[in-house]
Amino acid sequence: MPTAGRKSLTVALAGNANVGKSVVFNYLTGLHQHIGNWPGKTVEKAEGTLYFKGHTIDILDLPGIYSLSAFSIEERISREYIAIQKPDIVINIVDASALERNLFFTLQLLELETPMIVALNQVDVAEGKGISINVPELQKSLGVPVTPTIATRGTGLDKLLDKAVRIVKSKEKAKPARYGREIEEKIRRVTKLVEKIPIKYPPRWVAIKLLEGDEEIRGIVGGIDPKIVSATEKHARDLERIHGERCSTIITSERYNIANKISRGSQRITPPKGPTLTEKLDAVTTHPVLGYPVLVGVIFLTLLAVFTVGGHLSGFFEDVMEPVRGAFGGGAGELIGEGLLGGLIAGIAIVLPFILPFYLILTVLEDSGYLPRAAFIADSLMHKMGIHGKAFIPFILGYGCNVPACLGCRIMETERERTIAAFVVTLVPCAAVTVVVFGLVGAYVGIHWALSLYLLNLAMIFILGRVAFKVLPGEPMGLIMEMPPYRKPHARSVLKETWMRLKDFIYIAFPLIIIGSVVLTGLKVGGLLGPIGSAMSPVTVGWLGLPAIAGVLLIFGVLRKELTLVMLATLMGTANFATVLTPTQMIVFAIVVMYYIPCIATIAALVKELGWKKAAYITVFEIAFALLLGGIAFRLLTLV
Amino acid sequence: MITESTEEYLEAIYNLRERGDAATTTSVARELKVAPASVTQMLKKLAKRGYLKYTPYRGVTLTPKGEKTGKKILRKHRVMEKFLSNLGLPKSRLHRNACELEHHIPDDLERAIYQRVEGERPLPPGVPSNVVPLTSVLDGQKCVVSFIGGGWGASQRLADLGLTPRTEIKVVKSALFRGPLMVSVRGTTLAIGRGVAAKVFVKAE
Numbered sequence: 001m002p003t004a005g006r007k008s009l010t011v012a013l014a015g016n017a018n019v020g021k022s023v024v025f026n027y028l029t030g031l032h033q034h035i036g037n038w039p040g041k042t043v044e045k046a047e048g049t050l051y052f053k054g055h056t057i058d059i060l061d062l063p064g065i066y067s068l069s070a071f072s073i074e075e076r077i078s079r080e081y082i083a084i085q086k087p088d089i090v091i092n093i094v095d096a097s098a099l100e101r102n103l104f105f106t107l108q109l110l111e112l113e114t115p116m117i118v119a120l121n122q123v124d125v126a127e128g129k130g131i132s133i134n135v136p137e138l139q140k141s142l143g144v145p146v147t148p149t150i151a152t153r154g155t156g157l158d159k160l161l162d163k164a165v166r167i168v169k170s171k172e173k174a175k176p177a178r179y180g181r182e183i184e185e186k187i188r189r190v191t192k193l194v195e196k197i198p199i200k201y202p203p204r205w206v207a208i209k210l211l212e213g214d215e216e217i218r219g220i221v222g223g224i225d226p227k228i229v230s231a232t233e234k235h236a237r238d239l240e241r242i243h244g245e246r247c248s249t250i251i252t253s254e255r256y257n258i259a260n261k262i263s264r265g266s267q268r269i270t271p272p273k274g275p276t277l278t279e280k281l282d283a284v285t286t287h288p289v290l291g292y293p294v295l296v297g298v299i300f301l302t303l304l305a306v307f308t309v310g311g312h313l314s315g316f317f318e319d320v321m322e323p324v325r326g327a328f329g330g331g332a333g334e335l336i337g338e339g340l341l342g343g344l345i346a347g348i349a350i351v352l353p354f355i356l357p358f359y360l361i362l363t364v365l366e367d368s369g370y371l372p373r374a375a376f377i378a379d380s381l382m383h384k385m386g387i388h389g390k391a392f393i394p395f396i397l398g399y400g401c402n403v404p405a406c407l408g409c410r411i412m413e414t415e416r417e418r419t420i421a422a423f424v425v426t427l428v429p430c431a432a433v434t435v436v437v438f439g440l441v442g443a444y445v446g447i448h449w450a451l452s453l454y455l456l457n458l459a460m461i462f463i464l465g466r467v468a469f470k471v472l473p474g475e476p477m478g479l480i481m482e483m484p485p486y487r488k489p490h491a492r493s494v495l496k497e498t499w500m501r502l503k504d505f506i507y508i509a510f511p512l513i514i515i516g517s518v519v520l521t522g523l524k525v526g527g528l529l530g531p532i533g534s535a536m537s538p539v540t541v542g543w544l545g546l547p548a549i550a551g552v553l554l555i556f557g558v559l560r561k562e563l564t565l566v567m568l569a570t571l572m573g574t575a576n577f578a579t580v581l582t583p584t585q586m587i588v589f590a591i592v593v594m595y596y597i598p599c600i601a602t603i604a605a606l607v608k609e610l611g612w613k614k615a616a617y618i619t620v621f622e623i624a625f626a627l628l629l630g631g632i633a634f635r636l637l638t639l640v
Numbered sequence: 641m642i643t644e645s646t647e648e649y650l651e652a653i654y655n656l657r658e659r660g661d662a663a664t665t666t667s668v669a670r671e672l673k674v675a676p677a678s679v680t681q682m683l684k685k686l687a688k689r690g691y692l693k694y695t696p697y698r699g700v701t702l703t704p705k706g707e708k709t710g711k712k713i714l715r716k717h718r719v720m721e722k723f724l725s726n727l728g729l730p731k732s733r734l735h736r737n738a739c740e741l742e743h744h745i746p747d748d749l750e751r752a753i754y755q756r757v758e759g760e761r762p763l764p765p766g767v768p769s770n771v772v773p774l775t776s777v778l779d780g781q782k783c784v785v786s787f788i789g790g791g792w793g794a795s796q797r798l799a800d801l802g803l804t805p806r807t808e809i810k811v812v813k814s815a816l817f818r819g820p821l822m823v824s825v826r827g828t829t830l831a832i833g834r835g836v837a838a839k840v841f842v843k844a845e
């Protein structure tokens with residue numbers, strides 16, 4: 001590092017949640033961080049590299065935070081990173097449409113005394129709210145450079161980077177803002193004490209954190225010199241006597257007063273005539289009564305649209321692909337023709353048609369800002385499962401893919417709530433399951449049956465969520481969430497985001513589909529399918545009433561759930577499933593696929609978030625539950 | 641004369657309701673950490689005295705009389721918690737000691753302490769204090785943050801999001817089924833769960 005490091009710079013992007021950090025990151029690095037219009041998408045810091053005017057620049061996208069108190073893991077990680085790892089410069093991304101709240105965080109960054117620059121982002125949104133900002137004035141009040149940007153259009157970002165590099169060269173550091181006289185006096189005294197001890201954080205910042213009663217900093221300083229901690233406590237007590245409030249509240253209020261003064265001094269607001277887009281939409285989507293039918297409508301329209309569009313696309317692809325399959329046949333040709341090509345054709349004809357519209361709609365939903373509204377509406381329902389409304393966001397994301405949804409459960413504050421939320425999320429039928437439900441039940445039994453399975457699924461999730469709550473009891477944390485304004489989804493970003501997701505999907509799923517198909521055909525040619533199938537037949541045939549081959553399919557489905565259907569098509573050499581399964585079998589099969597075992601990638605995500613033990617419990621439970629439900633469904637369906 | 645345990649029960653039931661949870665024998669028992677059987681007995685007794693309506697296996701609703709007492713005690717509890725926390729007592733003791741004190745603080749003394757905690761000059765005697773939990777502010781109404789119940793993690797988060805004392809905020813709307821409140825603060829909009837909002841004390845305008 002040191003030799004190459006001469007020209008290499010590190011730049012950290014920091015700021016409140018949902019201000020556009022990841023948009024800036026993606027623009028600069030060409031990478032693909034998750035973007036959407038709800039707070040808390042980036043949960044882990046991401047790194048990327050770019051080359052700019054002869055410099056190698058490492059860029060870091062940090063999770064969004066509102067403060068540098070150690071309230072959440074993200075806050076602790078961010079402050080440690082900025083204060084101790086010391087990036088060459090911090091780019092503070094600020095939402096111009098909520099200046100005061102954003103500056104509250106900027107003031108805290110200034111206290112860390114690193115070189116920094118402010119990107120005044122979302123100026124277009126601010127304009128829409130009738131806010132115009134006087135940049136030179138703001139720059140003067142903050143004492144650090146400010147550059148207006150519109151990240152989604154790339155406006156101002158090159159200039160931002162250019163300025164940032166220049167600041168690094170000039171080695172200018174930010175200077176913290178001053179508080180009121182009494183507080184400043186106390187800070188000065190404590191700073192004097194802190195300056196005498198070796199500590200990696202800036203002394204003034206440590207003094208402020210000590211006065212605020214920050215547990216972590218108190219621990220560190222107390223370990224070096226406990227007298228400083230007790231002296232600070234006395235000062236804090238003095239302040240509390242004067243103000244009649246806790247010292248942390250006094251300092252927070254004071255900081256907000258400064259933020260308020262700066263923002264009032266540098267912005268002019270002419271409230272737009274008539275209600276804004278957000279107000280108009282909120283009148284319906286978070287209406288105390290209408291909000292609920294809207295939520296149900298959104299979910300069902302999504303499913304219906306996916307089914308309709310998917311069905312048409314599927315038929316179209318099949319017609320196009322069918323002649324290709326016929327070209328191979330017999331002997332060694334079978335392995336290639338049936339395995340390789342069959343898998344590929346099935347992947348294109350069965351899987352893509354449903355995945356594509358699904359991803360598109362989910363991306364639009366995510367970008368519009370509807371998800372936080374859904375969380376708001378669903379809060380009281382989620383409380384019945386011992387978690388709060390924010391969990392509804394990963395829940396909806398789970399319909400796309402369970403993996404990011406599991407990781408997204410980190411927006412829940414406690415371990416208990418993360419566990420329940422992640423468990424609930426793994427029960428959500430992802431896009432791959434949708435392929436099976438729509439491609440099989442929807443197409444051959446009827447769309448109302450497919451939709452009923454989704455309804456049943458919602459009911460089961462609710463019941464199992466309540467069971468999980470009973471297993472892990474506790475007072476649910478209350479909901480505290482920012483509601484971002486609605487945004488008209490930007491056509492190009494939506495298409496790009498959908499394409500990126502689709503590409504990820506194709507890169508991961510298609511090799512597996514093809515390899516799986518070849519292995520399966522190999523098993524068939526080798527005569528091994530029979531033995532495997534009959535080994536599992538007590539469960540598959542006896543209990544579930546499925547053909548023996550289902551056992552093999554379910555094993556493949558652990559890799560990816562859509563493989564169950566793709567493999568079936570490969571084996572049968574046709575995508576006309578009516579010839580191999582009865583309607584009852586289709587429904588039972590879809591139910592088992594819906595609930596049994598999270599796929600391998602999801603299990604990995606669970607292990608990462610919750611540890612081995614909980615991941616194993618969830619997996620085993622879901623297998624048992626799927627078999628139970630499938631068996632019951634089989635018996636009920638044969639009754640009627 | 642109301643007994644201490646009557647007050648405890650009414651407070652617990654009021655608190656459950658304010659948080660948006662149903663008050664049932666089980667939930668009250670959990671709240672007070674006593675056996676459900678003794679809760680059933682006590683609830684019957686309180687029903688007889690006209691503090692609440694009690695249907696076995698269904699739940700409890702407070703009468704206006706019961707609600708008044710429950711609300712008052714809960715308020716005293718929170719004021720005392722805040723007061724003790726200002727005195728610098730460790731978090732672990734706040735709840736316990738406030739639980740003891742809430743039954744012994746006369747109304748006027750509580751008001752005086754509240755005003756001390758608020759850092760304000762005392763109001764003339766007899767003027768009812770107009771501080772209420774955020775949950776009782778009507779939709780569309782503006783109010784000013786007075787204080788946030790002390791001694792719990794989320795209070796710092798709320799302050800970080802801009803809910804500091806003396807800030808003007810507005811309740812935009814509240815969801816049904818005891819759902820969250822939508823509040824506008826410093827040019828942003830927050831969703832705040834009912835349980836959290838119950839601990840935010842405001843002065844209605």
Ligand SMILES: Nc1nc2c(ncn2[C@@H]2O[C@H](COP(=O)(O)OP(=O)(O)OP(=O)(O)O)[C@@H](O)[C@H]2O)c(=O)[nH]1
Pocket residue numbers: 016017018019020021022023024034035036037038039040041042043063064065121122123124125149150151152153367487493
């Ligand atoms: N109109 C407009 N929208 C923007 C701008 N910058 C970002 N956005 C939108 O704001 C939303 C949030 O952007 P992200 O980059 O995901 O935000 P983030 O800061 O990374 O958020 P977290 O990771 O959740 O902390 C997305 O919907 C973006 O399209 C801008 O300058 N103008």
Ligand SMILES: [Mg+2]
Pocket residue numbers: 021022023033034041042061064
């Ligand atoms: Mg991000």
